[in-house]
Amino acid sequence: MSMGGAIATMIDTVTGTHATFLSGPVMTANLNINYRRPIPLGSTVLLESSLEKKEGRKTFITCRVTSTDGSKLHTETSALFLSITASHLLGG
Numbered sequence: 001m002s003m004g005g006a007i008a009t010m011i012d013t014v015t016g017t018h019a020t021f022l023s024g025p026v027m028t029a030n031l032n033i034n035y036r037r038p039i040p041l042g043s044t045v046l047l048e049s050s051l052e053k054k055e056g057r058k059t060f061i062t063c064r065v066t067s068t069d070g071s072k073l074h075t076e077t078s079a080l081f082l083s084i085t086a087s088h089l090l091g092g
């Protein structure tokens with residue numbers, strides 16, 4: 001079975017890239033993952049990322065991980081990304 005942290009990394013990467021394309025530079029503020037069914041090691045899965053809403057600096061994204069035919073739901077996620085400036089990355 002795939003480790004939860006490895007699954008979280010896939011989800012953070014896909015939803016973070018999605019948020020970046022929509023909103024520019026962002027950081028993950030919240031990642032809420034419900035693990036519904038285990039992902040067998042070596043299996044291929046589908047990640048579907050959707051914009052829920054944008055409110056000011058906040059970009060809310062949802063993401064489902066399913067089997068490739070969509071019949072089996074592995075995880076459901078809601079994520080919040082905050083737009084940042086370069087100075088935030090430098091600790092300002």
Ligand SMILES: CCCCCCCCCCCC(=O)SCCNC(=O)CCNC(=O)[C@H](O)C(C)(C)COP(=O)(O)OP(=O)(O)OC[C@H]1O[C@@H](n2cnc3c(N)ncnc32)[C@H](O)[C@@H]1OP(=O)(O)O
Nearest residue numbers: 012013016017020021026027028029030058080082084088
């Ligand atoms: C092209 C290929 C690219 C490829 C791109 C690849 C993308 C990969 C993306 C991965 C990104 C990461 O994993 S980043 C690494 C993991 N994340 C982190 O280390 C983030 C650590 N946290 C922080 O730096 C900070 O807390 C921030 C930036 C998230 C927010 O700080 P801030 O900017 O000072 O904002 P702050 O004033 O606190 O909050 C602003 C508003 O957001 C709300 N808010 C803040 N945090 C939360 C929260 N966790 N849950 C709910 N709400 C929150 C506040 O209530 C407030 O609402 P209101 O009062 O205004 O309504």
